[in-house]
Amino acid sequence: MIMLVKFLESVQGITEQLEISVKVGKGDTVYTVLLALAYHYGHDFYAVTIGDKSETPKVRIMLNGKDIGHLKGFETNVKGGDILVLSSQEPLINLHD
């Protein structure tokens, strides 16, 4: 089962790509997807998405058009066909200068 993760604005500066397909299975959540991506993209990605889970992430995280803050946060379940969007208006690393 494949879901799509899209990167907008400053997040593109970390991932250096616009989107990626991720294989997901039963029990996967927003957290497990972000963790897998953090292994792929490195510490900067981890810091701005998950970081200290008790704090608000530096990036806006939307699952199928809704902010995960209005769902179950990091524990929101994901499934094939879902679209996860990460965006940030804040400069996460040095960009576009």
Added chain:
Amino acid sequence: MLGGYTGKILDVNLDSGELKDVSLDEEMAKMYLGGKGLGLKIVYDSFRADMQPFDPDNLLVFATGPATGQKIPTSGRYHIVCSKSPQTGTVGSGNSGGKWGPFLKFAGYDVVIVRGISKEPVYLSIVDGKAELVPAPELWGMTVHAVTDELTERSGNPKKTSVACIGPAGENLVPFSGIMNDKYRTAGRTGLGAVMGSKKLKAVVVSGSRKIEPANRELLEDRAIESMKRIRENPVTGPKGGLHTYGTAVLVNIINESGAYPTRNFQEAYFPDADEQSGETLVKKYLTGRGGCWGCPIVCGRKSDVPDGPFSVRDTEGPEYETLFAFGSDCGITELDALIKANHLCDELGLDTISMGGTIACAMELVEKGKIPPEKLHGMNLRFGDPSSMIEAIWRTAYKAGIGADLALGSRDLAKKYGAPEFSMAVKGMELPAYDPRPIQGIGLNYATANRGGDHVYGYMISPEVLGLPLKLDPYAVEDKPKWTIILQDLTSAINSSVVCLFTSFALGLPEYAGMLAAVTGFDLDADKLLKLGERVTNLERLMNNMYGLDRNEDILPKRLTEEPVPDGPAKGQISHVPEMINEYYALRGWIDGKPTEGKLKELGIA
């Protein structure tokens, strides 16, 4: 003399050619500050319920506020009000940036009131406190850029001169033409350009070097520094934030991924090719620089260049997010170069891009559904996804050429004329902006209740519902939305009466605004009093609309948005719940059926 004001109003009678100075009433300034509030009060004091949009008595009021031209972040703005809009039948209202507002104050006036109709085309020149009407038949017909260049050159002092003018669309009384200043800045909505055109007033040129003293300079500097710090540290408004980096076009992908990017005349709410017209893509392909209004640290303006191809346009500015939606997804068009061209054309001709795009999108649906017969189009291939026909439709509208005469009616009357009024995506006759209200409940309530019609910046609920500022509200929920819509509407009325840029509200709150305004004016202002002032302004505007005959019957969204669920995309299945929220909104406002009660008007000091 009040701090922050010149204390002078210029009253221009185009019937007689008489110009006179009037003193600013101190009590009026305390009640309504300036900008929108003061403009509305001036209109109210000469109100006539039988006013017509092109009546000589329809006042056109250019109003700065006490913040305008001060050392306050984003104080380059001003507001224009007219007694009756040719587009909506409500009071007309628009806001613009650039440098015209501060330059009017430096020329010696807080406000310019224009009444009557000139026998021949004229422009108004205000230089260092000296105002004169100058016959200008040779300027009539000029595009915005041409007349701006001409009058700037005539001034002999280009760096200290600013020109507000109309283009051919305003001259031709297109009901959604705007008043342009500094070439690219627009008081775009409600057809103020047509009112100016009806008066045969081509331009207002301002120049001067007068400084306006605040009541407490030291206190103002302290408070402005604190506000500046907040703006610079904010992720949206800061120097490396989203608005500066990508412009307002930063919203294209965010709103699209929220499932709220109106597509093909609001038939859909997700545009698969949105990224091709996004702020990110604009930066990569066409951006040549950034620019800001007078006194602005945010600098959200775009400089762009399309060097070649069928939609080539050199060294232009923009486009903004709303324009990208209006000519892009709403018309089913992907090509970013065509959208830049469309934006440039509207700036040259003096057209509101939201209403122009919304009207073309409506026409495209009317063609698609067989309501406009092919012979009416004289060869134009006006269909969703065709950028060339969209471009042609713009200039045809400005000159009312062929089908352009129908497009110039605006979507409400166009759709009515062709027997399908349900295809007009407008409120009170003004086309809706770039957020589908079906998955964002508060913005829908704001659209429905906004006094000037389909208007996102009347109370920008996108801020809490999508951007999470100043707090996150679930966009699908209806709870608390009436309360928040009212707060943001009244806050915006206060901001537009100050006058500063609405974008500062991402970083600042009522205490910061009230603190700076108190330091400028010396008025007894705090957060609560400023919000109450905003409420007074909102209610005064509503009262005049009521006196024109508008009531709750006009506070409605197009049926498509309350009855047809979003067909696909992230927000699939959502509809707007405005009908469920509106009574609570009225109750919280102290209104009955869309009308303020006498008690409410007394409480606000209006009655």
